Amino acid sequence: MTNSFGKDDKTFLAKRYSAERRFKFYGGAALAITTAFLVFLLVDICRKGVPAFIEHHVSIPVLIDPAKVDAKDVAAGDFEGLVKDAIRAQFPEITDRVEKKKLVGLLSQSASNDLRQAVIDNPKLIGQTITSSLLLSDNADLYLKGAEADEKIASLDKLRAQNKIESAFAWRFFTNGDSREPEQAGILGALIGSLLTVAIALSLSLPLGVAAAVYLEQFAPKNRWTDVIEVNINNLAAVPSIIFGLLGLAIFLNVFGLPRSAPLVGGLVLALLVLPTIIIAARAALRAVPPSIKEAALGVGASQQQAVFHHVLPLALPGIMTGAILGLARAFGETAPLLMIGMVAFIADVPHGFTDAATVLPVQVFLWSDLPEIAFQSKTAAAIMVLIVVLFALNAIAIYLRRKFERRW
Amino acid sequence: MKRILAAASLLALVATPAFAARDQIRIVGSSTVYPFTTAVAEAFGKTSGMKTPVVESTGTGGGMKLFCAAVGEDSPDFTNASRRIKKSEFEDCQKNGVTDIVEIKVGFDGLSLAQSKDAKPFELTKLQIFLALAKEIPDKDGKLVANPNKMWSDVDASLPKVKIEVLGPPKTSGTRDSFAELAMGVGAEKIDSLKALKEKDSKAFDAVWKSMREDGAYVEAGENDNLIVQKLQANPEAIGIFGYSFLEQNAKTINDIKVDGVGATYETIADGSYKMSRPLFIYAKKAHMDVIPGMKEFVAEYTSAKALGPDGYLADKGLITLPDDQAKKSMEVAKSLAVISADGLK
Numbered sequence: 001m002t003n004s005f006g007k008d009d010k011t012f013l014a015k016r017y018s019a020e021r022r023f024k025f026y027g028g029a030a031l032a033i034t035t036a037f038l039v040f041l042l043v044d045i046c047r048k049g050v051p052a053f054i055e056h057h058v059s060i061p062v063l064i065d066p067a068k069v070d071a072k073d074v075a076a077g078d079f080e081g082l083v084k085d086a087i088r089a090q091f092p093e094i095t096d097r098v099e100k101k102k103l104v105g106l107l108s109q110s111a112s113n114d115l116r117q118a119v120i121d122n123p124k125l126i127g128q129t130i131t132s133s134l135l136l137s138d139n140a141d142l143y144l145k146g147a148e149a150d151e152k153i154a155s156l157d158k159l160r161a162q163n164k165i166e167s168a169f170a171w172r173f174f175t176n177g178d179s180r181e182p183e184q185a186g187i188l189g190a191l192i193g194s195l196l197t198v199a200i201a202l203s204l205s206l207p208l209g210v211a212a213a214v215y216l217e218q219f220a221p222k223n224r225w226t227d228v229i230e231v232n233i234n235n236l237a238a239v240p241s242i243i244f245g246l247l248g249l250a251i252f253l254n255v256f257g258l259p260r261s262a263p264l265v266g267g268l269v270l271a272l273l274v275l276p277t278i279i280i281a282a283r284a285a286l287r288a289v290p291p292s293i294k295e296a297a298l299g300v301g302a303s304q305q306q307a308v309f310h311h312v313l314p315l316a317l318p319g320i321m322t323g324a325i326l327g328l329a330r331a332f333g334e335t336a337p338l339l340m341i342g343m344v345a346f347i348a349d350v351p352h353g354f355t356d357a358a359t360v361l362p363v364q365v366f367l368w369s370d371l372p373e374i375a376f377q378s379k380t381a382a383a384i385m386v387l388i389v390v391l392f393a394l395n396a397i398a399i400y401l402r403r404k405f406e407r408r409w
Numbered sequence: 410m411k412r413i414l415a416a417a418s419l420l421a422l423v424a425t426p427a428f429a430a431r432d433q434i435r436i437v438g439s440s441t442v443y444p445f446t447t448a449v450a451e452a453f454g455k456t457s458g459m460k461t462p463v464v465e466s467t468g469t470g471g472g473m474k475l476f477c478a479a480v481g482e483d484s485p486d487f488t489n490a491s492r493r494i495k496k497s498e499f500e501d502c503q504k505n506g507v508t509d510i511v512e513i514k515v516g517f518d519g520l521s522l523a524q525s526k527d528a529k530p531f532e533l534t535k536l537q538i539f540l541a542l543a544k545e546i547p548d549k550d551g552k553l554v555a556n557p558n559k560m561w562s563d564v565d566a567s568l569p570k571v572k573i574e575v576l577g578p579p580k581t582s583g584t585r586d587s588f589a590e591l592a593m594g595v596g597a598e599k600i601d602s603l604k605a606l607k608e609k610d611s612k613a614f615d616a617v618w619k620s621m622r623e624d625g626a627y628v629e630a631g632e633n634d635n636l637i638v639q640k641l642q643a644n645p646e647a648i649g650i651f652g653y654s655f656l657e658q659n660a661k662t663i664n665d666i667k668v669d670g671v672g673a674t675y676e677t678i679a680d681g682s683y684k685m686s687r688p689l690f691i692y693a694k695k696a697h698m699d700v701i702p703g704m705k706e707f708v709a710e711y712t713s714a715k716a717l718g719p720d721g722y723l724a725d726k727g728l729i730t731l732p733d734d735q736a737k738k739s740m741e742v743a744k745s746l747a748v749i750s751a752d753g754l755k
Binding site for chain 2: 101342373
């Protein structure tokens with residue numbers, strides 16, 4: 001039997017089946033490749049980043065010598081001297097000046113600061129010998145983590161054999177600001193900077209974006225002007241982000257005279273950046289609400305405004321929230337516009353307000369990746385991990401909100 | 410609704426209270442000097458009890474532009490530079506009221522050529538570098554032709570038969586400018602026909618050594634030196650160009666290539682026998698010294714023996730420190746705050 005195409009029915013059917021199988025295979029292959037990229041990325045970053053969450057200490061007795069620390073003014077005490085004496089006391093056989101210097105170099109500069117803090121908190125320690133856990137420097141830390149070294153560090157091997165090396169979770173990474181010493185560098189400054197910046201961006205762009213979308217979708221007359229505005233909003237969503245940075249520099253810094261590097265300005269720039277995204281998402285969400293709902297409200301005597309605000313907007317809210325949070329995720333990951341307004345910078349102090357100098361997470365990743373110290377490579381990966389976790393959390397919230405409030409018709 | 414909101418947010422912007430006088434030092438400029446200035450900034454923040462200075466990495470040229478824009482709270486107090494200030498930049502500064510500029514030399518950066526430890530080591534001369542990397546080189550008759558060299562052995566028979574592949578910074582980088590000037594320019598002068606061209610038409614001569622090949626022999630590998638190091642490990646045939654501190658930090662995996670018989674080591678750069686090195690500077694606005702708290706102390710910290718000395722923490726970070734007489738001079742400038750004039754600037 002032949003069909004209308006003049007072909008045998010059976011071969012035609014077989015062809016269609018094989019075409020379907022091929023298509024399924026292509027789809028599966030595309031998915032597999034995408035997943036492979038993602039897995040590769042995540043595994044690579046985690047492999048590099050996880051060691052940054054571990055730090056090493058050496059646990060040795062330290063004499064808090066009253067000659068070096070005055071009980072009346074503890075903060076001014078020579079804690080560096082105490083720490084040096086303590087590590088040297090472990091190796092009485094080392095007398096060479098260069099070797100002694102190397103030995104002291106095993107300790108982080110932070111070791112004496114930690115000890116100072118401990119004694120300030122508890123001045124009774126003065127005069128006692130306490131067993132103190134002293135942070136090791138980045139090079140010593142790398143050596144203990146098994147990095148290849150030019151030469152064996154005999155003193156570290158000896159300490160390890162004596163069980164005097166401790167490893168601990170590096171809380172410091174979450175409680176410190178940026179530092180040029182890898183073992184002291186943390187992401188708290190960048191994380192808070194990111195939160196402040198994005199808070200400003202969202203608190204501006206969400207009300208503005210939703211208001212613009214509601215007006216354009218529900219109230220605006222359809223004429224040439226609204227068409228022009230619509231086209232421009234769509235274009236704006238595709239403008240490279242560096243342009244918004246230039247705009248921010250010209251307007252917020254030069255005209256309004258706002259401070260450089262401030263989360264306030266960063267937030268304003270990012271608000272402009274995500275505004276088109278939010279408007280487009282909000283309009284799509286508003287359009288997805290069936291017109292019958294609005295018409296029913298109008299039919300029982302509600303005004304346009306009542307119909308929109310009491311009925312349409314609440315139903316569109318899940319879609320609007322999804323769009324807003326995706327826009328937010330984009331704002332979280334931007335670096336280019338921030339370059340222009342001075343947020344790509346070394347900022348050691350953790351910001352306390354919207355006008356303090358601050359940087360953001362992706363910028364911190366960028367800055368660390370460019371430093372020569374090897375230990376910063378794992379810091380870079382660890383900062384990426386934190387950034388990814390934050391972004392995952394945002395996406396999870398977006399999905400949760402959508403599921404919770406979603407209505408189907 | 411939109412208008413009311415827009416108006417409200419504009420109002421909020423305008424009504425933002427005037428910002429109190431800045432009490433934090435602001436620094437911009439070279440990404441090469443950034444790792445050193447940030448270390449000083451951190452030490453300054455910890456010891457002085459004042460706010461840690463903010464150090465932006467804008468590149469030398471971008472830093473100069475910001476630095477020279479104005480005097481006042483909104484403009485930076487220092488700029489880092491991986492070369493001396495240009496005459497045009499100095500004039501720009503003068504025009505904008507930045508009249509008193511203090512120049513402090515802080516050290517050197519060596520430009521190193523390096524290859525993976527897995528590669529067969531070889532040495533180069535600057536002439537060979539020029540012949541391998543220039544876009545156009547003179548043929549036998551001295552006429553400029555597109556660079557025909559594919560293998561290092563084409564450049565010089567004594568070199569191995571390995572494809573020419575050099576990874577280096579892009580055009581926007583100060584490192585690239587320095588490399589062109591210190592290696593390519595010097596190499597080009599070794600050729601008689603180009604030397605003659607220099608005397609006749611120095612602009613044409615400059616164009617010859619400033620243009621790098623674009624046919625794949627010279628690969629622009631981005632501003633990030635760590636990336637070049639990684640690519641060298643993956644590709645033992647390639648040669649990379651980057652700052653000395655990256656060579657020092659990655660000594661386990663890469664070797665330096667001797668140029669004109671001298672390898673890039675701390676000693677050879679410091680004593681000047683390694684010629685591919687450049688001085689690093691910081692520039693300060695004298696007019697800001699009495700207004701922004703901590704500037705004098707910051708300069709003092711930068712030039713102290715603790716930081717800049719041969720055993721100082723900047724040497725640990727990879728800075729090639731100044732010889733004694735120059736270090737003394739920098740320290741004197743930090744005290745006297747002597748300003749520079751246009752004389753001697755290029």
